[in-house]
Amino acid sequence: MASTALWSRGAAWLRSCRGTALQRGRSREAPGVLRGRGCCREVVATCERYAVRRLPFARLADGDVAFFERLMPGRVVTGEEEVKPFNVDWLKSVRGCSQLVLKPQTTAEVSQILRYCHERNLAVNPQGGNTGLVGGSVPVFDEIILSTALMNQIISFDKVSGILVCQAGCVLERLNEYLEEQGFIMPLDLGAKGSCHIGGNVATNAGGLRLLRYGSLRGTVLGLEVVQADGSALDCLTSLRKDNTGYDLKQLFIGSEGTLGVITAVSILCPQKPKAVNLAFLGCQSFAKVLETFTTCRAMLGEILSAYEFMDEKCMELVERHLKLSSPVTDSPFYVLIETSGSNSTHDEEKLNNFLEQAMASGLVTDGTVATDDKKIKMLWSLRERITEALTHEGYVYKYDISLPVGKLYDLVTDMRARLGQSAKNVVGYGHLGDGNLHLNITAESYSHSLLDAIEPFVYEWTARYSGSISAEHGLGFKKKQFIQYSKPREAVVLMQQFKAMLDPKGILNPYKTLPSALESSTC
Numbered sequence: 408m409a410s411t412a413l414w415s416r417g418a419a420w421l422r423s424c425r426g427t428a429l430q431r432g433r434s435r436e437a438p439g440v441l442r443g444r445g446c447c448r449e450v451v452a453t454c455e456r457y458a459v460r461r462l463p464f465a466r467l468a469d470g471d472v473a474f475f476e477r478l479m480p481g482r483v484v485t486g487e488e489e490v491k492p493f494n495v496d497w498l499k500s501v502r503g504c505s506q507l508v509l510k511p512q513t514t515a516e517v518s519q520i521l522r523y524c525h526e527r528n529l530a531v532n533p534q535g536g537n538t539g540l541v542g543g544s545v546p547v548f549d550e551i552i553l554s555t556a557l558m559n560q561i562i563s564f565d566k567v568s569g570i571l572v573c574q575a576g577c578v579l580e581r582l583n584e585y586l587e588e589q590g591f592i593m594p595l596d597l598g599a600k601g602s603c604h605i606g607g608n609v610a611t612n613a614g615g616l617r618l619l620r621y622g623s624l625r626g627t628v629l630g631l632e633v634v635q636a637d638g639s640a641l642d643c644l645t646s647l648r649k650d651n652t653g654y655d656l657k658q659l660f661i662g663s664e665g666t667l668g669v670i671t672a673v674s675i676l677c678p679q680k681p682k683a684v685n686l687a688f689l690g691c692q693s694f695a696k697v698l699e700t701f702t703t704c705r706a707m708l709g710e711i712l713s714a715y716e717f718m719d720e721k722c723m724e725l726v727e728r729h730l731k732l733s734s735p736v737t738d739s740p741f742y743v744l745i746e747t748s749g750s751n752s753t754h755d756e757e758k759l760n761n762f763l764e765q766a767m768a769s770g771l772v773t774d775g776t777v778a779t780d781d782k783k784i785k786m787l788w789s790l791r792e793r794i795t796e797a798l799t800h801e802g803y804v805y806k807y808d809i810s811l812p813v814g815k816l817y818d819l820v821t822d823m824r825a826r827l828g829q830s831a832k833n834v835v836g837y838g839h840l841g842d843g844n845l846h847l848n849i850t851a852e853s854y855s856h857s858l859l860d861a862i863e864p865f866v867y868e869w870t871a872r873y874s875g876s877i878s879a880e881h882g883l884g885f886k887k888k889q890f891i892q893y894s895k896p897r898e899a900v901v902l903m904q905q906f907k908a909m910l911d912p913k914g915i916l917n918p919y920k921t922l923p924s925a926l927e928s929s930t931c
């Protein structure tokens with residue numbers, strides 16, 4: 408974590424980067440190229456704001472397309488309409504201008520694609536299910552899109568060890584369904600499970616709803632197969648739980664957002680499917696009570712506690728209004744979801760009931776409902792999982808994914824609300840309280856530069872003041888990369904840039920993402 412002194416230096420570093428590069432950016436090609444190719448207003452604005460300009464990669468030529476068509480006939484997409492959905496992120500806030508999507512099926516094909524692009528100096532945007540929220544999964548300019556959509560084979564599952572080996576393009580929910588049939592589950596669960604790919608999950612080190620119980624992918628991913636920028640395959644696809652031979656290289660690729668290599672296969676340790684799952688959905692009258700309820704339930708439920716999520720009343724109002732869902736618990740400023748996963752339903756229900764009785768008696772909780780059957784559990788989870796979707800109905804959404812000491816989590820929402828007053832439509836807070844992860848979302852009718860100025864860098868300064876992280880689980884992608892120094896000291900960023908330069912000397916892999924580029928930092 409960056410110390411306060413380093414952070415102050417970091418802020419000055421950022422300001423000087425913006426000043427210098429902006430002036431250069433204006434006189435060069437980026438904004439013109441973007442406008443000419445129909446990029447959306449926000450990406451033009453963001454490129455101007457952070458002086459992102461197209462790096463001197465080669466431009467796609469007819470000969471390149473012909474090469475790929477020979478390599479994988481029928482899996483090369485060039486039609487403008489067909490390429491369109493791959494060019495825009497799920498939030499529709501970042502839009503690239505790629506003219507080519509490649510859909511390899513094998514690691515050998517990924518190798519051949521990257522070897523060719525490396526030689527030709529063509530930039531590549533690796534893309535999984537395209538569910539990212541920071542503009543990391545779509546091209547910024549005309550990068551070739553390398554989609555893992557057809558790399559969707561399960562390679563093996565070992566029932567004794569619970570280790571699954573699969574290709575990177577497997578959809579998370581499909582993997583979970585497959586495992587459930589064998590009495591196991593994925594250690595990861597998130598709202599986008601129906602479309603996100605496991606390779607993308609690993610590349611962003613996605614956190615999600617089960618992290619409290621099963622830990623992060625940094626612990627559950629045992630091995631990776633990665634294709635490097637020059638096309639050479641790196642086989643670290645071990646299924647060993649213990650392996651202390653040299654550096655753990657896979658960790659470098661977990662959370663690297665496709666900037667260091669393309670993940671083609673994953674080996675992952677999967678937990679046993681719990682025999683009994685219960686869900687309590689409760690109303691609390693203050694955030695202090697949300698915190699105390701967490702402390703109490705953790706102490707009383709012990710190892711069967713598998714999730715502790717919270718949302719504020721504004722989230723609930725939007726979910727009910729836009730998605731026509733109806734909450735069985737109402738009239739509370741805060742709501743919490745407490746999930747238990749265990750092996751004995753009688754024992755677990757008894758523990759949960761004891762906790763609920765105490766929580767009600769002491770006034771921690773004022774209302775609530777408990778679900779033990781699948782249908783009701785799913786319905787209650789959807790009130791929390793679909794907040795992201797509900798927010799998109801409100802107009803433009805400014806998203807922040809912050810790690811903080813748990814006691815400070817909601818203060819940021821309150822301070823932001825006071826700061827923005829009527830200039831924002833909604834300022835809402837929800838997230839993975841058990842992991843100290845706040846999702847602060849601000850909505851407005853449409854994108855506005857002045858509202859962004861009121862939010863940033865205030866939100867990052869606030870986070871750094873309490874030694875938090877400006878990206879808990881979504882990554883930095885395109886939208887947040889210029890703010891990395893609020894959470895990392897300059898020395899760490901320089902080291903990261905050195906790793907990038909070593910593994911991808913031409914910078915062809917997911918350029919303009921995750922790190923302030925060497926070009927920009929060299930101007931500082």
Ligand SMILES: O=C(O)CC[C@@H](O)C(=O)O
Pocket residue numbers: 540598615791792794795806807808838846847848
């Ligand atoms: O939309 C968001 O800000 C959060 C999305 C996701 O991480 C969640 O926890 O629902």
Ligand SMILES: [Zn+2]
Pocket residue numbers: 615838839846880
């Ligand atoms: Zn989340």
